[in-house]
Amino acid sequence: MTVPSISITMTGSGGSGVMTAGNLLLEAAGRAGWFGMMTRSAGPQIRGGEAAAMLRLSSEPVLAHQDRYDILLGIDWKNADRFAAEIPLDADSLIVGPGEAPAIFAEAAGQQFQLDLPKIAKSVSGGRPNMVALGVAAAIVGLPEEAVAQVIDKALGRKGADAVSAGMESVRAGMEAAKALPSFNSLAVNTEAETTSQEARWNISGNEACGLGAVRGGVRFVAAYPITPATEVLEWLAPALPKLGGALVQAEDELASVTQIIGGSFGGTPSLTATSGPGLALMMESIGLAVASETPIVVIDVMRGGPSTGIPTKSEQSDLNIALYGLHGDAPHLVLAPLTIGDCVFTTQWSVVLAEKLQTAAIVLSDQALGQTRAIIPRQQDVGMVAEREVPATLDEDYQRYANTESGISPMSIPGQAGGQYCADGLAHTPTGLPSSKADDHHLQMDKRLHKLTNYEFSSHWAEIEGSDDAEVAVLTWGSSYGAASEAVAAMQAEGKKVRLIAMRLLSPAQPEKLADSLQGISKVLVVEQSHSGQFYRYLRAQYDIDAQVRSMAVPGPLAIRPSDVLKTLSEWS
Template identity: 55%
Template structure:
């Protein structure tokens, strides 16, 4: 067990209230001065089915699940075998079971956890409360959270349900806390003696952070069609955009939404849509139009298991290929990846700024593991990145929208600008915008569109470089796996194994020179990703100078890649003979 954190799985059928209890537990931890992370494991059903709130509470910031769960509490055992692989336990783990809830599935007992029976249902009946609130009180007490912190959260969260609901829930929490007092073997979290009220902390999901980044950057129009697991971006933005003079439209489908934001962006309004893999597949032709017409826009793609409908409620990093290469023709565009929940805000904000400055579409990749997970984080400062577009002046003599320039970026006339009329469509064009099939014009415009992306200075934000800067071993990753990789690298360095971490935030255009500089002196590298075919490793091999001894560690979701798995893969890599060139482990 990590003595600075406690990992808890709260499971039950859909509708049993485990997500509500898990959210309250996370909020109570924040109230008590702790940090935390909560992800969701859900089935594909609209109602019912399996559900689990997966939490890691800590005395320090955490951005990755731990290797195993210290505590698993099941409100009931219905359908839990469907995601038993997502609930790793070991012999030190505590399994809390209600003897009246049925037989514990063998898959859960395989790791031989310590089983403690607690009559959750009977305790709830006795106090007139709900089982999930009994579970909340029990788990909060095991974690070392004061009952007052839980009661404060209940008072806020259930205020609109009336005094009776608040009173019965508090009674159930106390019943659970009393039951927890008899359970031994779980070390309570170290909490601060006093809470610094000036040190603000936020509770937010990756999808909410993406919405925040979009607003901060200046996005004022959003059109999208709801899709799991990206819908929360739209839900968060819908009431907030009007407050800053913007608007959100729920389109009839993904095709409509991408074309709506193309129109809004052409009209001069920074615009965004949010989707997942199936929606991105539908949008690719229109994104190509935006490339050809040099219209800036941003697509937040929250990845899930695929292909086709795939596994809508589970996480995977398998949309990388379509984000990078899914457009027909030579169509250079931006692809970025958010390195975790909090980084969804910065990466989205940065991508909006880049898209507007470069007049190009940008795709921001996150995934279900970041988008729908919730974390307690320190308040996110505004980095000040804003959407600023180079626009044409009125009555510019001989205005040519697509004239090649030194940096490849030509002034864009906003509709209605006197003298700024031009044709913007998907046909290849001459510098004025008039359609052209001439080979010289085609080559000129292809060069222009590529040049502006390749020559732009992206600064230091293209990647996160951490760990031992003198290490000859590196872990390379992107997206939500950054947290697990960061923890693995920290463990290895603490054990005297020097390793550095490189997490790419800018995936396209590739940055081979910066990549080589970040890995200077590295002799071996482990490329970690959550998909079946090793898409990231394949892309890096085609664009960047990798160390000769580069190994891919990848597998599909929905079972998360955890820190200890990465530690073991690094140690295996280090133990390989110097002459060995390994493609995969």
């Protein structure tokens, strides 16, 4: 029997290669014409330790993990019980692995089958347990051997023919061993899609997608300091930028990285940095400098559990407050958030375009759940938006860099442009840039910086709106919580219930008129987010007049919000 999706988790201790096996399984699924996603989970250790690769494979695009896992496959069971809360099993779940699985798993699953993967690997010259696990997993879900062979050749080809041969022999040994397992539902192989999967589908992570969106938007200079879970943004950009005439600099810390991109932007090059919560906190003063000097920059914040060092390897949407309010003084700026891995491309690209157009700082709030999840997704077409900064065509001795124009956007000269000299620091200033402590100058420039954002037309990109036009209940969410909320709303609609979903991509400046229009006819609003204090809910209370009953569903990390969580809350309330 074939099913629309299968969820499988592979676990193993440090060095077992569980992540490699998971990545290869995902890529092979893409070659077979499927979609899917893989979330990795690990402890806070720098190196080694237990790890889990959690996959959902499907014949259709998927945005969230299911509420349970069909299969738990252990290369070994060392400390695997630490993932118990992240890997929900039930009476229909199957456990496969060497010896007895940890009791917390065995008691939850309906079936358990002992398969000693390390022992099977020893029967193959140069065999690896993780390649045996790949073969077992491929057989269970119904992947054709040819798709697995293609990814093995790609992954191990550089190590030579012997490595490829040992890898495939291990996979075949795993597939053969899987024949002894109880029968299990599999996915249907889309033979037509196999020939077009490489053109029509991408295998990409959210962090890589942010990097792609940045260069599509026009970013050509990046300065950053590595930090979990944002480092992969930089790893993708480092080799990509030189191919486009750009450059990436690894700065000595977050303070240096943000000031370097301000300098790069001042020189006329769209510039970006990527960090996580602790780094964003260090950057706040300099982001204020970008706002005050009207120098466009983009800061990607791949959020993780906080406060302080928190849980670097787990996800949470708890940097919203600092992104919105962390700058001292009145410093209007842009805050945006991608909704899916694919949307990381568009939202980052749009953020670059907006920052350059509006000459301000843009903070892009991704998170570990988006950034470090790898997925097979439909190819993301380039929407063609490219940064265009307003630069004066001609200049004279009366050039006013901060002139109070109708739009609030003043032409920004480029260093070396004759007659374009001006002072661009963080002091309050006159329209020419001359430092001033006069109230009139201060008020004029504050009004200018605010109005250029609040008067700008952000179009329909501000949010994704789905569901019934005549619904009375709405789910309002943002960022990575969109995936679970979207699946929950789709399930309710399949039951004939009328629900609307509003997922905000533009968080600041607030869009009260647009939200009011999208809530027409709604009497109940459920606000879904992954934070402990309900930061998004409280922001909505502060900035929007919502004429409906509003309930907060604020769930802190590190556990992901699942579709059933949203469904349960909606059902209990409505």
